[in-house]
Amino acid sequence: MSRHRNVRSLRYSDEYDGYDDVYGHSVEEDYPESPSDAAFFYDRDRQPQLSSFMRSEDIKEEDDESMAGTGETETENKLKQCLEQVKAIVGNDVADDQLKSSIVDAGYDVQKALNLFYSTNEKTDEQEPKPQRKPIERVRARGGANQETPVVTVVSTPDPKSVVKGFKIDDESGKLKPSDEKKDKCPTPVGSRTPRGTSPSGNVEWTPSRVTEPRSQLRDGAKAEETYKTERGDMKEQLHMVVTGHVDAGKSTLMGHVLYKLGLVNSKIMHKYEQESKKLGKQSFIYAWILDETGEERSRGITMDVGQSKFETKTKIITLLDAPGHKDFIPNMITGAAQADVALLVVDSTRGEFETGFESGGQTREHALLVRSLGVSQLCVVVNKLDTVDWSEARFKEICSKLGTFLKQAGFKEKDVTFVPCSGLSGENLTERTKVPEITKWYKGPCLVEVIDQFQCPTRPVAKPLRISVNDVFKGTGSGFCVSGRVETGMVAVGDKVLVLPQNEMALIKAITMDEMPSQSSYAGDYVNLTLANFDQQNIAIGYILCDPAFPVPVTSRFEARVVIFNITVPITRGYPVVLHMQCLSEQAVITKLTAQLNKSTGDIVKKKPRCLTKNSNAIVVIETSKPICVELYRDMKELGRFMLRVGGVTIAAGLVTNIINSNAT
Ligand SMILES: Nc1nc2c(ncn2[C@@H]2O[C@H](COP(=O)(O)OP(=O)(O)OP(=O)(O)O)[C@@H](O)[C@H]2O)c(=O)[nH]1
Numbered sequence: 001m002s003r004h005r006n007v008r009s010l011r012y013s014d015e016y017d018g019y020d021d022v023y024g025h026s027v028e029e030d031y032p033e034s035p036s037d038a039a040f041f042y043d044r045d046r047q048p049q050l051s052s053f054m055r056s057e058d059i060k061e062e063d064d065e066s067m068a069g070t071g072e073t074e075t076e077n078k079l080k081q082c083l084e085q086v087k088a089i090v091g092n093d094v095a096d097d098q099l100k101s102s103i104v105d106a107g108y109d110v111q112k113a114l115n116l117f118y119s120t121n122e123k124t125d126e127q128e129p130k131p132q133r134k135p136i137e138r139v140r141a142r143g144g145a146n147q148e149t150p151v152v153t154v155v156s157t158p159d160p161k162s163v164v165k166g167f168k169i170d171d172e173s174g175k176l177k178p179s180d181e182k183k184d185k186c187p188t189p190v191g192s193r194t195p196r197g198t199s200p201s202g203n204v205e206w207t208p209s210r211v212t213e214p215r216s217q218l219r220d221g222a223k224a225e226e227t228y229k230t231e232r233g234d235m236k237e238q239l240h241m242v243v244t245g246h247v248d249a250g251k252s253t254l255m256g257h258v259l260y261k262l263g264l265v266n267s268k269i270m271h272k273y274e275q276e277s278k279k280l281g282k283q284s285f286i287y288a289w290i291l292d293e294t295g296e297e298r299s300r301g302i303t304m305d306v307g308q309s310k311f312e313t314k315t316k317i318i319t320l321l322d323a324p325g326h327k328d329f330i331p332n333m334i335t336g337a338a339q340a341d342v343a344l345l346v347v348d349s350t351r352g353e354f355e356t357g358f359e360s361g362g363q364t365r366e367h368a369l370l371v372r373s374l375g376v377s378q379l380c381v382v383v384n385k386l387d388t389v390d391w392s393e394a395r396f397k398e399i400c401s402k403l404g405t406f407l408k409q410a411g412f413k414e415k416d417v418t419f420v421p422c423s424g425l426s427g428e429n430l431t432e433r434t435k436v437p438e439i440t441k442w443y444k445g446p447c448l449v450e451v452i453d454q455f456q457c458p459t460r461p462v463a464k465p466l467r468i469s470v471n472d473v474f475k476g477t478g479s480g481f482c483v484s485g486r487v488e489t490g491m492v493a494v495g496d497k498v499l500v501l502p503q504n505e506m507a508l509i510k511a512i513t514m515d516e517m518p519s520q521s522s523y524a525g526d527y528v529n530l531t532l533a534n535f536d537q538q539n540i541a542i543g544y545i546l547c548d549p550a551f552p553v554p555v556t557s558r559f560e561a562r563v564v565i566f567n568i569t570v571p572i573t574r575g576y577p578v579v580l581h582m583q584c585l586s587e588q589a590v591i592t593k594l595t596a597q598l599n600k601s602t603g604d605i606v607k608k609k610p611r612c613l614t615k616n617s618n619a620i621v622v623i624e625t626s627k628p629i630c631v632e633l634y635r636d637m638k639e640l641g642r643f644m645l646r647v648g649g650v651t652i653a654a655g656l657v658t659n660i661i662n663s664n665a666t
Pocket residue numbers: 044047048245246247248249250251252253254284285288301302303304323324325326384385386387388422423424425426
């Protein structure tokens with residue numbers, strides 16, 4: 001294959017399946033600002049009282065135990081009874097004496113004693129164990145999360161031949177291949193900091209001699225599929241679902257309430273949250289606290305990091321990723337979306353609020369574009385907070401129509417988008433179909449959990465070579481350090497040696513955990529924590545790829561791509577600085593060449609070497625990143641062949657890698 005592809009003869013319909021012709025159109029013009037009459041604006045203070053949404057039996061306290069016949073005094077009995085009730089809520093970790101004094105001071109009133117206890121114990125949430133969160137002491141190894149301000153740099157393009165030792169660029173395919181002199185060998189670990197010949201303290205011994213025969217080299221795709229079927233064949237399908245939407249759309253409340261209704265949060269915890277949220281004057285956030293676990297998230301009333309949990313539907317196990325809605329935390333949202341197979345887009349139907357999220361700069365549009373650009377094609381739009389508009393059918397239809405048009409233009413197929421009316425706070429239409437007459441008179445469709453159950457599980461590319469995109473690096477609880485990430489393709493097992501690119505060093509997989517449970521292997525589609533051995537933690541960063549040493553991922557700092565430009569205000573010219581997001585990677589980059597402008601429908605070239613690219617156009621461009629990165633051709637491996645470009649916190653384009661350019665080529 002020649003390095004410079006003839007764009008004229010490209011058959012885009014073959015290469016870009018799933019990409020809508022008009023992907024990325026903006027419909028800003030079609031939907032001017034909504035009526036912003038102040039009277040219609042959503043006001044959090046005007047929300048219904050939480051108590052009206054919570055049935056007394058929902059949050060029940062433990063039954064009294066009879067103390068008759070014990071021979072103790074009445075006061076002692078009272079104290080004992082109260083103590084038991086208080087302990088049932090605060091747990092057994094707190095000393096009895098401390099609780100007893102609160103009970104006595106509160107005049108033996110359990111409720112007051114709890115309030116008193118919580119007010120005198122300013123224990124922050126961070127100090128408490130967090131049941132669902134990922135491991136401790138995270139280390140953001142590379143500032144991927146906040147590289148939103150592009151810096152214009154003169155890009156020096158290192159030669160991948162020298163960057164990746166032990167490999168050479170294949171002139172035919174443009175891909176990295178093990179170099180001839182090491183044909184019979186797997187590349188040995190070459191990084192200067194990689195300890196060699198030393199045995200890690202873990203249970204698997206790794207010696208340089210074993211490196212020459214990596215297990216993964218012996219693994220063939222068909223076998224991987226076979227083991228996958230044997231191991232997972234009887235299990236429910238697993239789906240990762242990201243919950244997105246404008247800030248305060250009610251994402252955490254909605255999903256927290258779903259978890260509660262599914263019986264995954266016990267009533268003691270709910271009682272504790274009720275007390276604590278009341279204390280902070282944030283009682284309406286009680287369900288959101290199930291997913292917003294940190295003290296700062298709770299006191300500010302916003303999600304900052306991706307909250308994780310799990311639940312089961314009739315046919316699926318869902319890993320829930322609750323993304324932050326605030327635009328300051330978009331990089332965290334991208335991290336969540338990069339792991340997702342499917343997405344919920346939550347919109348607030350309150351008058352004025354939907355419009356704020358949907359207009360330019362609102363996160364409804366941004367999130368929809370981001371999830372689509374990251375490869376998510378199935379979406380459920382949750383038309384939330386319908387209680388604030390008296391379950392109005394007209395409002396539901398208005399939102400469906402506006403969003404439907406936009407989503408189609410953003411690249412979602414109509415058949416892959418479902419709209420569900422809900423109220424996350426009241427719990428209507430979440431886990432069972434609503435019986436509220438105001439809704440049933442116009443809506444007879446499925447409830448939210450039913451829609452989630454109907455999502456199609458994407459085919460897992462288990463037979464392809466291993467690729468794991470690293471999205472976090474952190475110290476584990478034992479020896480070694482951990483990385484977390486998604487297995488994009490292939491499979492990995494404990495004892496495998498993997499090549500870490502673009503660092504180009506080998507590492508040993510010492511342990512695998514999934515959902516905090518140890519596992520011997522994991523497959524495409526899994527989100528895993530890996531303990532690495534014989535590798536220096538300094539040499540790995542967010543956005544790096546762990547791959548099969550026999551089939552390394554291409555590394556380059558220059559590639560050609562087909563891009564769709566969104567609703568930009570400043571036209572793109574040569575030398576335009578951007579931030580490139582690819583899975584969890586974010587890297588500064590420059591658009592160095594405008595190769596051709598394309599017809600949006602046919603993909604034909606309408607102009608060669610255009611001087612600039614304006615909004616809603618399609619084009620072939622060359623992009624140079626400031627450092628070498630791992631990329632794949634979209635047609636080979638969609639997972640690592642798509643990216644988005646952002647400037648100043650706004651997504652300006654999405655693209656597909658069409659040619660990986662050898663930096664010496666032009
Ligand atoms: N009336 C009403 N209020 C709701 C509903 N769902 C959520 N809220 C309120 O909306 C506010 C924001 O809810 P959250 O769940 O924190 O919203 P979020 O989308 O998770 O917020 P971020 O993650 O920070 O973007 C809270 O005060 C909730 O009580 C609903 O269905 N009806």
